[in-house]
Amino acid sequence: MFKKKLIYRAITIFLVFALMIIIPLSFTMLKQARNIISGEEVEAPHEGTALPESREAVKIRKEFVPVLIDNMLPYIFYILLLAFLMSIFFSRKILISLKQLLNGARALRDGNLDIQLAVISDDELGEVTKSFNEMSAALKKATDELARKNRELRKRREDENAQLLSLSSKLGAATDLKDIMGDVIGLVKDFFGADFLWLLAYDNEENLLLKASTASLQRIAQVVYKTALISVEQYAINEKKPITIADMQSETRFYLDPLIAEKHYRSAAVVPMFIGKKPVGALSLYYIGPRIFREEELHFLEIIGNILAVSMERSEFYTKAIRAKELSDTILQSAADCILTVDTAGRIISANKACERILGVLPENAVGVPVCSLFQPQENEGFSELLCECVSIALDEGKPEKREALMTTAQGNQITVLISSAPILARNGQVTGVVNLFKDISMEKEIDRMKGELVRSVSHEFRTPLSAIVGMTEMILNGDIEDEKVTHYLNIIKSEGLRLSQMVSELLSIARIESGKKSFNLKAIDVNNLIRTVIDSFAAQSARKEADIRYSENSFLSFIGDEEKIKQLLINLLANALTFSDNHCIIEIEARRKQQAVEIIISDNGWGISQEDIPHITERFYRGKHGKRTKGTGLGLALCKEIVRMHGGEMEITSKEGEGTRIFFTIPDREKDE
Template structure:
């Protein structure tokens, strides 16, 4: 554009100079030519050929002379133009220099303008262009950096759809290098399907210069197909499209997510379509975004994109414009769920009802974006509910009237109120109630409303069969008319011309007859529905029953007064019986008095009470005759009697005439007296039969139901009294037995409540702790045992035991207690929870057993076991040692016999010890049995002493016996010999050499006594109580060999015989043992 302006400027200067020279010259030439022509015309020469020739050639000669002149003028103008354009050439050179610099890449060049003319402006524009080019170059460099730094692939495409550039991300994703892809057609990277998509986008968008976004698959360098999202934009140059740039988004994850979303969408659509109700999703414009299958089926037009009120309700206006609540609008405003029922007109023109549940769909910020509406057709339900409501209204009215009729027995109050309710229910203007007078065969109006008294007096009495009320009273059928004045069915009626229109007459029916009629009227026409007629008939029937109830009530009041007086008498009689039974100390005497009173109450001549005995016999328990033999058998088992039949039926049995009765056995006590009638009443407690009360009458007697009922009350009351008396006696016996058992237990027993306070103690506990029931009950158990400082640990252990038991756990604990006598004993505390009926812990039962002796015995047993082990080891060592010496043969014959004698002696001692242990084991296990037989006592003693001869001689003792006239003895000789050997051996063992042993036998009335007295060392008094205990050896046991089992074994053998033994001893004077055996004869 600048070059054109410069050329135009040069041409302009040239033309200007040419015009400045040529125009004046031209005017001068023209003036001369015109002068010549004028002069030539003035000559008036005749036309000649030469004249014509000269005249014709004038113009051409003139032109030939002017052209050189003009050429020189133009040359002069050109030279003048170039002279004046020298300044413009300087500017052009400056522009040439700038152009060369730009072509060399020097964008920082700045040209100097020669002036302010157009070329100066061009130079200024060139400078601005160079600066702008430099800035854009910098921007392009930055953009190139940005493009290369892009994470998304990018390519540039020319108009021929060939790649002209890519960024590194393209190579990273697809694997193509820049050299491989430059100049390649973009369609080489797509399959046919995706190439078609790209062509369509290019054709549709690029030709119009529009951007586009579309999804395709690109074939990567390794041949795999990669899904991408292409964002394409045209490259515009001078308003023309010169290429296109495409940015690729790796769409693999998005496609997978989209596929999952698509599956989820399909699943949701499947779920939506499976819902039988209409389901809609509505946007903020109240247009339907999506819907389920049933919504499309129910709609008569399009659904998606339509307004919800148009698609669902066929309405042209939204719900709120019609004055209804719009669920979607409410949810959009509140953000909460909303439920309502909408009414609209269905395709058939009828009313339809939809229950709509609307719920919000919110974004992450909690803003409601869409609304889900669930529409359920509830037309049938709504109509059903409306029908139910109508029926319920009728029922409420009937119930109100029924409650009114049943709440009062005042006729004036009932019937006037019922008449008012009927008028209100049917919306009448008035009415009346007529009652039938059976004697006069007419009806009288007793209650009225909406009409004057004068009119009532005029029509107040109507004969049966006349007019509408009379016909209804006679037929019992309701009569209704919408307009009595025009009803042709009604010809003669005083109401026809009274101004009444709507009219009905309802019969008031009792149980068996019609009592009266209700009349209702309206001054406007009224059509009575079937439901109204049904309600009116029901009210009439209820009113009739209420009227009869009122009359019945009057009769009942009279009967009630009579029954009240009778009940007072019965209550007085029952009170008297109850008083007697409640004060019973001598049951036999009280029951006799009660039977006498029953006889008097029932006006009987004789009464008795029979109860079943242990063998199901009937025993006489009480009688109105005090001289009867109480307790004797009246009927044995299997005999058919009135009493047995009454118990079998569990109901009173009435015998009108005993004398003609052949079914039942009549006892002589009854048949001997001329009794005529009898009544047997069973005595029952639930399902249990206790006995029978029988009343006998000399005359003929019939019984009313109230009398039978009263007698049953008396019989059951007596049954309860007998049962309670038996329970009372049993409970006393049980309590006495329990108390006896508790007090007989050798261990101390104490019971406490949940607070640890004493409830009860037994005698053993009192003896052990010194705490009596009077002093201990109500006191904390642990506090009562703190009478000595050394019982502190005992209280702690006892407290732990009680706490464990209160937690429901049985437990045993050992402790040491200081008794009130200042002696220490070892006790075992056993606590157990006491459970109530609901299985909750109500207290604790604690048993305290003195285990001091057990601990001593355990210690003694340990010592005895050690001693027995030592006793076994000593003889065994001797036996083994002497046996080895004999086997080695290093001793002479005399020593050998001596050693063998010792081995025999020690072996016998071991045998005796084992025999004693085995005998004790058999006795304690219950396997030991005695085999008694009769034997000669003298022979027995001789044999016994012979077996002890060696020991007697060794001890230089003298043993004598005196059988005292007892020649034979009945016992187990082997066991008795074992006893005697143990006793005499002890006498020899615990005596000095030269001792004396006397055996004396004596017979008494019940047993035989064998007394053995020695002159040995004697036994200390403190050891006497322990002599019969196992393993007890005493102080002298340390000096001699033994196991401590002898006397215990003797005691057990004598116990098996049914006898025993007594031990007496004085230290230093000897010991005496007396054996007691039952005196028995051989069977």
């Protein structure tokens, strides 16, 4: 094709040149012909003299030349036409190329970078077209490169956004950072392509503790860098800006934790974490290979660091708040007293477990119930009324109120409850609710009652012997008593005085045992020895009554106890048996092992105790009222019971009036130094 064009072009050039030769040649030829015809034209220039023109020559000149010119003209015209057409042909080719270039330029302007123009000629225009095409291709390449870079940038932004979103949603959703910290720092590590990442945070003494790391380290919450050490992290915090290290091996400014030093990390980036202006720690990325950080990457890392800082602080607050709440809940729920809070409308906000026991109100059912309607109508009306009063005073007057109220529990027990209502005050002093405390003071009331009872009993029991002492002394002094009777009176005074004295000491013994102040003097007691000693001490009394005290020895029986107390116990029981029996009575003492205890039984065939008296017989000052005689202080058996109780044992009395009494008591085994 190209060759063909070359040939055509050669032929064209040839023709043009040919024409350029032919036309002057034709004129020359014509001139020659004319000269030949005239015969003068040839010689004349040689001779230098003008010859006179012949007639033929004149004739040729006058007839032949016009004919020749006439014959030559069409050719001349043809040649001129051909030259004209040739010029048009050439100029058209130039125009096409120019137009193509113009269209190409417009296409470029319109953004069509794919345009490639056809190279029509291999001349300068062809070269221009080629250059245009090259330029267009280069432009496209540059534009593509730009677009690719744009795409990359956009993708990175999108990745960053996704990363931030992912972090934020993870951090936002988690209340306890511990659970998700691993995930979060894993994400950061992957995003930045780091080999190791850790997060250090300040403790109260500004030591840097390990909060999280991408390696499973056992050092979580332990100190990594002490306050005084200048680590990269500390440096970044001090500088308040991200720090990058390109070559850690040549970096000697910083102290490195052995873990970091051992791994021979090459490069690192550390961003300090701040909450407002308060530094809280640092986030560090370590790389085994080289890593150059772009400005925007560090900025992004900084943002992540700060998000983590805020999340950490929030999580800490949350954890503290949860712990505080748990603690207060535990305290509330563990409280022995019922604690019930109500709002300003008097509706229950919360109730603890004790409320179920004291008020019979299930905490979960109570919430929202008006406190004045806590009980069914006609149920504990008085109590309800007093409670309402207390709540009203606390709510309306903003001051605490207390009332004691009787109420009947769901089990039908009558209890005394102390209601204490106190207003819950907001910071501005406004009452926002009432906290009510319900304390079952039945026990305290009972103790008070018992104390009063004891005082009354003591004073009552003291009055009778005192009557003998005071009254009889007065009569003796007044001379009311005949001489022979004075001794009798004095004996009564003495024995009643002794009775009083015994009462006092027995009361004190009971009080000491009850208060636990009197320490135990524990030692191993040989049962045979003990019982023999006690029986021997009753020799005179038993002889007077001609009583038969029997005891069959049980070898190797012993227990750990307070010998003096046990002796007193046996003496009291034996004395009772003798006192409340007729002459010739039989008293039997038996000792045996019963499971993990030693059991001692004292039985007599005396008067017995009436069935009405048995349940009360061990009460203080209770003296059998239905039996034959009332004797003693009424404290002996009460004391016996206390002694057995302090040894951890039990005492039981069985008796039948007229047949006798049987008293059992056990002393459980124990270690001597227990």
